[in-house]
Amino acid sequence: MELNGSQIVIECLKEQGVDTVFGYPGGTILNIYDEMYKHSDEITHILVSHEQGAAHAADGYARSTGKVGVCMATSGPGATNLVTGIATAYMDSVPLVAITANVAKSGLGKDSFQEIDIVGATMPITKHNFIVKDIENLADTIRKAFRIAKTGRPGPVLVDITKDVTANKYNYEKQEPVKVERISDTIKKEDIDIVVEMIKSSKKPFILVGGGAVISDAAKEVRELAELVDAPVCDSLMGKGAMDGNSERYTGMIGMHGTKTSNYGVTMCDLLLVLGARFSDRVIGKAKAFANNAKIVHIDVDPSEINKNIKADASIIGDMKEVLIRLNSALTKQNHADWMQEIKEMKEKYPLALNKDVLTGPAVIDSLYNITNGDAIITTDVGQHQMWAAQFYKFKEPRQLITSGGLGTMGYGVGACIGAKMGNKNRVCVNVAGDGCFRMNMNEIATATRYNIPIIQIVINNHVLGMVRQWQTLFYGKRYSNTVLDDSVDFVKIAEGMGAKAYRATTVEEFENALKDAIALNIPCVIDCQIDQDEKVFPMVPANTAISEVFSEEDLAEKGYDC
Structure with missing residues (x-):
């Protein structure tokens, strides 16, 4: 059937199962908003107070549900106001599709009112981005945007649409979304076997959980791995919740404001299993001093992360859930009772300070x-x-x-x-x-x-x-x-x-x-x-210091420092 570009946008959103959009209207995107009005019973639109809020809301929706978040803005300042939110999603691998409208194709490159090259502006902070200047490309581009946003390592994708495309007509045929498969063809049995042998040889293993474990919904497998390896578990800020925060194995966050147990434990361990973390500077501190006593196994869906910040002794590339299913099935139950007792005593010795007598x-x-x-x-x-x-x-x-x-x-x-x-x-x-x-x-x-x-x-x-x-x-x-x-x-x-x-x-x-x-x-x-x-x-x-240099307020007081 023949539809105009705005109708095609809405139909494509419906194809993808989008139920909520966060945005702010303006001149170039008016056609899309007019069509949105006609479908308000199918897609809820939340009018934010500022376009940056739309990007953050789409981001929060995506992180909390695992679905792709969607935000919209008009051209010029509307589009640029999305930039900080898009960059936020990019840094944390959040699946997000930002739809902006631009001036008509005939007005591009002429400094038209509220014209901005938003594709050029967002190129470094998107997984991919597009400008649609011809209506015959519109539906396929939107579908591709959603597929890219949630495939492999997720991330934000921007689709900029010229205003004439939102009004022009073209034949539209509904399509079922292509099922996004977990990346598993990169998982090699020999890599699994190497890691299994490293685990069997370890006396003091430690597990560091990053955001990749959350993104891949691998919490069940992370917890099974911890039991099989018989290891303590810490996490990065992005990895929170993959390991139950109440677990006896859990030692708290690692890094600049991590617990002493996590920072000391990783420094002392002989094997560090890193699950979907990118070795941020806030996690590792001084890179040359990070986990120097340990062999490091890095498991990640993104091969570009391997050896980027910290050299790994072994690695497995693939979707975290798929990797851990295979790794766990290849493992037998290990026993590290002495190491776990050492960690338990450390947790008791270095609790987080909490004073409930005053409001802090x-x-x-x-x-x-x-x-x-x-x-x-x-x-x-x-x-x-x-x-x-x-x-x-x-x-x-x-x-x-x-x-x-x-x-x-x-x-x-x-x-x-x-x-x-x-x-x-x-x-x-x-x-x-x-x-x-x-x-x-x-x-x-x-x-x-x-x-x-x-x-x-x-x-x-x-x-x-x-x-x-x-x-x-x-x-x-x-x-x-x-x-x-x-x-x-x-x-x-x-x-x-x-x-x-x-x-x-x-x-x-x-x-x-x-x-x-x-x-x-x-x-x-x-x-x-x-x-x-x-x-x-x-x-x-x-x-820029080793995480083993972690200090508490009591440590400063002992040195006579008044803070």
Whole structure:
């Protein structure tokens, strides 16, 4: 049947099973929005407050559901406002399709009103991108975009469509989406056999779980591997939930703000099994000093990650779930009782510091965990609060922690929380942000209230840019250059002005009462938690030093350092 380009866009979205789109209209994309209006009973459109919020919402939807997230924007500034969100998704391998419209084909390259080369601008931060100038290419391009976004190592794909294409007509025939197969043809039996022998020869194995295990839905296989190898397990920020945070084997996060047990354990182990992690600088610290006592096995779907940051002694390329199914079936149960006892004693010796007598970041997260029974989806912005969330919320399953890891995007959380809630309407969804981050995209609270999307926003409010101030305290002689936010901004009044229920908490009891009330009300709520400006995240590893150099606040106090 003959349809115009806008109709083809909507039909292709329906083909792909898209039920929610986040976006903001404008001149060049009006034709698509007009068609969207006619299909509002099939595809829910969430009008955000800013296009960056649309990209973050699509990202949060994708991370929390495993589906492809979709966002839309008009040309020029509408398209460029998506860029930070696209880059955020790219760094963390999130399947996302961004659809933008551009000026008509005849106006390209002429500095037309709101013209921008968004394909050129996003080329370094997309898995692939397209500009559609001819309607006969439109349907196949959209289908290809979805396929690329979710194949192998996922990532964002941008489709830019000229306005004339959205109006022109062409024959459309419905197609069933091509089933995306897990990458398994790269998995070699000889590679599996090598790793099996390395495991059998190991006396002190350790498992490091990265985001690839979450993306491939391999939590069951990760946990089976840990039992078969009889090994302790740590994770990166992106790997949270692949291993149950309550497991006796779990030692916590590794890296700059990882636990002493994870950092010391990886330093001491003789075999490190790395599952879908890219050896970020925040994980490994000084590369030359990372896991020097261990042979390293790197398992990843992306061959370009092997030997990129850390040299591996063995590797297996392929989808994590498929690799682990084969590896587990080839393994017999190992016994490392002495090593596991050593790790257990280390965990007891080096617990995370938690003071529940006053309202602190860790106290907020601990109460949040207890009140939600560890079942909530937690989104975060970036900074101290992000690390506290990673440290003190015991994630039981994958896709519970939605956070910007690679790009470290302040202002990410509110949009991501809206997206997560739209994809998980029966789950409690909470965004944890610092006051600096919340200022950046707090206008998305108005999006939540417009549609009555019942997210809970917790603001860890210390009236400073907390993580930057922490570095200024420890490494810059307490010269607090442009990190103090002690002004007259009142988040309670702002939240109420945007239609949300708002609370201010200065004690643990006040916070817990506010959180219970917010959950019961099931409407958009904001809780402003007032904490001390000099609260810090510990443990900590200084930049470019070995992770074995991890220190706590007590270590600094013993050296006479006042922080």
